[in-house]
Amino acid sequence: xxxxxxxxxxxxxxxxxxxxxxxxxxxxxxxxxxxxxxxxxxxxxxxxxxxxxxxxxxxxxxxxxxxxxxxxxxxxxxxxxxxxxxxxxxxxxxxxxxxxxxxxxxxxxxxxxxxxxxxxxxxxxxxxxxxxxxxxxxxxxxxxxxxxxxxxxxxxxxxxxxxxxxxxxxxxxxxxxxxxxxxxxxxxxxxxxxxxxxxxxxxxxxxxxxxxxxxx
Amino acid sequence: xxxxxxxxxxxxxxxxxxxxxxxxxxxxxxxxxxxxxxxxxxxxxxxxxxxxxxxxxxxxxxxxxxxxxxxxxxxxxxxxxxxxxxxxxxxxxxxxxxxxxxxxxxxxxxxxxxxxxxxxxxxxxxxxxxxxxxxxxxxxxxxxxxxxxxxxxxxxxxxxxxxxxxxxxxxxxxxxxxxxxxxxxxxxxxxxxxxxxxxxxxxxxxxxxxxxxxxx
Numbered sequence: 001x002x003x004x005x006x007x008x009x010x011x012x013x014x015x016x017x018x019x020x021x022x023x024x025x026x027x028x029x030x031x032x033x034x035x036x037x038x039x040x041x042x043x044x045x046x047x048x049x050x051x052x053x054x055x056x057x058x059x060x061x062x063x064x065x066x067x068x069x070x071x072x073x074x075x076x077x078x079x080x081x082x083x084x085x086x087x088x089x090x091x092x093x094x095x096x097x098x099x100x101x102x103x104x105x106x107x108x109x110x111x112x113x114x115x116x117x118x119x120x121x122x123x124x125x126x127x128x129x130x131x132x133x134x135x136x137x138x139x140x141x142x143x144x145x146x147x148x149x150x151x152x153x154x155x156x157x158x159x160x161x162x163x164x165x166x167x168x169x170x171x172x173x174x175x176x177x178x179x180x181x182x183x184x185x186x187x188x189x190x191x192x193x194x195x196x197x198x199x200x201x202x203x204x205x206x207x208x209x210x211x212x213x214x215x216x
Numbered sequence: 217x218x219x220x221x222x223x224x225x226x227x228x229x230x231x232x233x234x235x236x237x238x239x240x241x242x243x244x245x246x247x248x249x250x251x252x253x254x255x256x257x258x259x260x261x262x263x264x265x266x267x268x269x270x271x272x273x274x275x276x277x278x279x280x281x282x283x284x285x286x287x288x289x290x291x292x293x294x295x296x297x298x299x300x301x302x303x304x305x306x307x308x309x310x311x312x313x314x315x316x317x318x319x320x321x322x323x324x325x326x327x328x329x330x331x332x333x334x335x336x337x338x339x340x341x342x343x344x345x346x347x348x349x350x351x352x353x354x355x356x357x358x359x360x361x362x363x364x365x366x367x368x369x370x371x372x373x374x375x376x377x378x379x380x381x382x383x384x385x386x387x388x389x390x391x392x393x394x395x396x397x398x399x400x401x402x403x404x405x406x407x408x409x410x411x412x413x414x415x416x417x418x419x420x421x422x423x424x425x426x427x428x429x430x431x432x
Contacts, residue, residue, distance in 0.1 A: 039254045039338045040359025067339060069365045092308060092339035122255045123283060123308035123337055142358040143256025149285045171387050
């Protein structure tokens, strides 16, 4: 019971800080996405595609979360946008405090869309708000159809599900329709896009979804 | 600082309980594996292959860890071995206590090898012992070459790395050699097997590794 109340206190403290973050983002007119997935599902590649597609139209900023290394921030920096890397040390998710610590390094007045790439993890990131408007998640088709029933919270909390790596479907036993059905069972309000971040197929729907939400 | 000391206390308490678990396992002559990976990397399929291969030779038992659902336990039960499902609720990893809670449902006197399938997560499970002899991890080639540098603890703590889904290599840009190099940078003592749990390719080395460690 003690362990549970400790966890609850941490979550409540995080909620407060995230509300403050969100108030600041609103004031700056920023649309903020908390992007989550398993390791290697394609978060950084989606970001690269998105930045390139919206170039000249939407000013994108990125906060990269990783347990260790700055590889992702380096990939994003090559696309000439604002980017900050957070290394969580041992922590398996980002929280409101970590995001607040990046504020001094960010110029929010020259940004329309902030995407926070969370630590690759299908469990804990869904529990910790960072100040986002919406949560967006990626599932790779290589992960199988049983993930919504096994990791329901992230599917439940997300507004958008991108089902990625559809180019691999011919070589897998994965049933794409079943991924849809299982996901919608957990969260009937999910907007789902089937995409291949490698070939670019299916990404137009996602870009349009973003455009209608980002005001400049 | 307060948060850190709470975490440390939890880890120390877990260490104690896991030592007790391990003492019992030793007494029963069991070899115990803590099996870890990202969601969908192939843990359950590896288990199914392993059980079938060792049938009549090694008596296998399985503890299945998932946030929710009993899908994996049902898959394993179909192979006619002892299996218990743990649902962690929100928790993103198994711990010593959860394993101890299964003891009443297990007949360790009729078991040679116990495999604990952890929650699909590349971060936290590596921090929490459950009483295992060794940690074994799976990385799917679809996850990319950067995972050892981004999630070093699990690679560091594991004795064996199974690089799975090699059947997909022709359709990916993944560099298998680089996965090896990056993994060995983090842990030079790793034993690495390249396998396809789907086709069965490469699994003989893994089965032999197991055979030499399980005494009956």
